Amino acid sequence: MTAVTEGSAMDTAEVFDRLRRHFSPKLALTGGFAGRGAVEVAAEGCRVRLSDGRSALDFGSYAVTLLGHRHPAVAEAVRQQLEAMPTATRSLANPVAAGAAARLSGYLGDALPKVYFGLNGADVVEVAVKLARLATGRSRVVAVRGGFHGKSLGALALTHSPLYRAGLLGSAVDVVHVAADDPAAVWREVAGGEVAAVVFEPVQGENGAVPLDGAVLRQWCEDAARHGCFVIADEIQCGLRRCGERSVALADGLPVDAVLLGKPLGGGVVPLSALLCSERLYAPLAADPFLHSATFGGHPLSCAALPAALHAIEELAGHGEELAGWLDEMLDGLRARHPEVVRAVRGRGLLRGIDCGSPQAAGSMVVELAGAGLLVSPCLSRPTTIRLLPPLVAGPAEVAEAAELLDAALATTGRTLRRGGAG
Ligand SMILES: Cc1ncc(COP(=O)(O)O)c(C=O)c1O
Numbered sequence: 001m002t003a004v005t006e007g008s009a010m011d012t013a014e015v016f017d018r019l020r021r022h023f024s025p026k027l028a029l030t031g032g033f034a035g036r037g038a039v040e041v042a043a044e045g046c047r048v049r050l051s052d053g054r055s056a057l058d059f060g061s062y063a064v065t066l067l068g069h070r071h072p073a074v075a076e077a078v079r080q081q082l083e084a085m086p087t088a089t090r091s092l093a094n095p096v097a098a099g100a101a102a103r104l105s106g107y108l109g110d111a112l113p114k115v116y117f118g119l120n121g122a123d124v125v126e127v128a129v130k131l132a133r134l135a136t137g138r139s140r141v142v143a144v145r146g147g148f149h150g151k152s153l154g155a156l157a158l159t160h161s162p163l164y165r166a167g168l169l170g171s172a173v174d175v176v177h178v179a180a181d182d183p184a185a186v187w188r189e190v191a192g193g194e195v196a197a198v199v200f201e202p203v204q205g206e207n208g209a210v211p212l213d214g215a216v217l218r219q220w221c222e223d224a225a226r227h228g229c230f231v232i233a234d235e236i237q238c239g240l241r242r243c244g245e246r247s248v249a250l251a252d253g254l255p256v257d258a259v260l261l262g263k264p265l266g267g268g269v270v271p272l273s274a275l276l277c278s279e280r281l282y283a284p285l286a287a288d289p290f291l292h293s294a295t296f297g298g299h300p301l302s303c304a305a306l307p308a309a310l311h312a313i314e315e316l317a318g319h320g321e322e323l324a325g326w327l328d329e330m331l332d333g334l335r336a337r338h339p340e341v342v343r344a345v346r347g348r349g350l351l352r353g354i355d356c357g358s359p360q361a362a363g364s365m366v367v368e369l370a371g372a373g374l375l376v377s378p379c380l381s382r383p384t385t386i387r388l389l390p391p392l393v394a395g396p397a398e399v400a401e402a403a404e405l406l407d408a409a410l411a412t413t414g415r416t417l418r419r420g421g422a423g
Contacts, residue, residue: 012051015039034370043069046394048375056370057401059390060377063205063237063351066264067312068393074267074308081304088300100303104261104274107310108247112259114282116275117298121236121262122150124275125199127292128258129154129173131277132197132230134284134291141175142189142198142229148206148381149199149234158199161206161381180204180212186220190227197230202248205237208355208385209347214252221254230281231255236262236273240310241317241392243349244324257281267309268391272302316392323390324349326399333403338410340417341365343384352388354406359383361417365409374405 019028031039038052045068047055058065067074081096088094101115118124129141141158143149149158156164157173174194178185186198198220204210224231233249233256240261245251247259258281262273284291331345331352344355356362365386366378379385390398 012037012039030367033367034375036371045069046391046398054373056373056375057398057405058375059388059394059402060375061268061389062377063242063263063389065268065389065391066240066242066350067268067309067316068391069268071267071269071309071312071393073312074269074305077267077304077308078269078301081300086301088298090295094298094300094303096300096303097298100298100306103307103310105276108250108259108276111250112257112276112278114277114279114286116277116282116285116292117303118262118273118275118294119271119296119299119302120150120152121234121260121273122152122155123294123297124236124260124262124273125149125158125234126152126154128230128232128260128275128277128281129158129197129199130292131275131281131284132232135281136196136228136230138194138196138229139174140189140192140194140196141173142186142195142224143175143177144180144200144204144212145177146180146204146207146210146381147177147199147201147234148204148237149201159381163381163383180210181216183216183219186229187223190223190229193227195224195227195229197232198224199232199234201234201236201238202252202254203238203243203348203351204381205351205387206380206382208379208382209351209353209387211243211346211348214254217249217252217254221256225255230257232258232260234260236260238348238351240264241313241320241349242351242389244321264313265306265309266302267305267312269309270299270302270305272299272306313392320350320392323392323394323399326396327352327388327390330399330403330406334406334410337407338414340414341410346385347388350390350392353379353382353385354388355382355385356413357384361413362386364413364416368409368412369405372405372409374402374409 016028038050041051042049048058049055116127143158145160147160149155157175160177221231249256258277266272335342343357346353377387
């Protein structure tokens with residue numbers, strides 16, 4: 001089969017057949033519903049083009065496309081690196097990785113000088129926990145109920161959702177999950193002396209866009225520091241101005257030892273994640289850089305994207321505040337018009353959740369919206385909630401378009417609920 005391209009006579013049925021045969025049949029099913037039988041073939045800015053000629057507004061993509069698709073400056077930086085030296089020898093010193101590390105540390109105000117680059121969020125969650133264990137000689141980790149930190153075995157130990165942990169308990173990391181609203185939780189746990197690190201998302205993304213209480217986090221940081229435990233802010237989803245700030249934790253003045261970034265760090269063009277941390281947390285790797293390494297860590301194509309991505313994010317940061325204001329108005333209006341479906345709206349900045357009360361209602365909203373031309377993301381740990389993740393390049397026209405499509409989908413879901421379905 002030749003590649004499926006826009007407007008070409010191609011066999012999308014074969015794409016779905018291959019998905020069924022080589023991946024999970026459920027992926028073929030959900031992709032088929034969302035695209036109404038068409039597949040994605042191209043994208044630019046806020047829009048994804050489908051094989052049947054339609055286009056969809058992308059307010060989803062699991063928080064990766066903060067700069068939209070194919071941001072020109074990021075794509076050009078990657079293109080230039082592709083022409084010069086796309087892969088690293090890992091024997092010689094690589095200037096692209098070194099430059100990206102300096103740029104990223106400077107971007108967060110040089111408070112966290114040490115850097116480790118991964119490809120996925122889970123990579124850097126695991127490195128952070130590994131370093132905390134090595135540096136303290138302790139084994140326990142305190143994480144937060146509702147938190148999401150990835151699905152590889154080590155990161156999964158920190159992820160709270162039973163959906164993904166079933167059958168996998170007893171993994172390599174000893175984790176206790178505490179209530180997000182309990183200021184004394186860390187003090188109680190660290191008193192036992194075995195805790196290496198406290199890990200939290202300042203705004204929980206997959207849990208439905210839930211900002212944690214700043215006062216509770218401050219107390220946790222103080223109690224952790226008093227007992228020599230590291231504090232790790234997982235900002236893979238909420239950082240990099242998704243929620244307004246470069247780092248939510250640092251902007252709130254929280255004395256964290258590490259900030260984790262990912263998703264849009266490669267500008268929505270290439271995969272890239274990063275651990276930024278203190279000298280104290282990094283000490284085991286400073287002593288022996290081979291304690292943790294990976295073949296593609298600090299890949300030149302990914303690192304080439306980083307400076308261009310940060311530059312573009314900063315150029316659009318002011319617009320992001322305006323965009324967040326339009327989202328506030330839109331969500332208030334939708335909640336007032338559709339109280340039978342919208343149980344709550346949550347979130348901060350460009351990370352928003354609409355709680356539809358049941359997984360069926362939320363699922364039907366995601367499919368209805370995709371079919372009508374608006375892509376949103378479900379919440380992996382809170383299936384009652386759909387997530388809106390607009391890119392910084394969205395303008396008032398895109399917000400108005402999203403509002404109209406959401407209004408229609410909520411009305412349809414409301415009618416289904418009244419008839420006794422999707423509840
Ligand atoms: C806060 C947070 N941490 C970690 C991860 C894991 O990232 P990845 O899926 O890139 O491994 C995610 C993914 O959604 C996340 O939202």
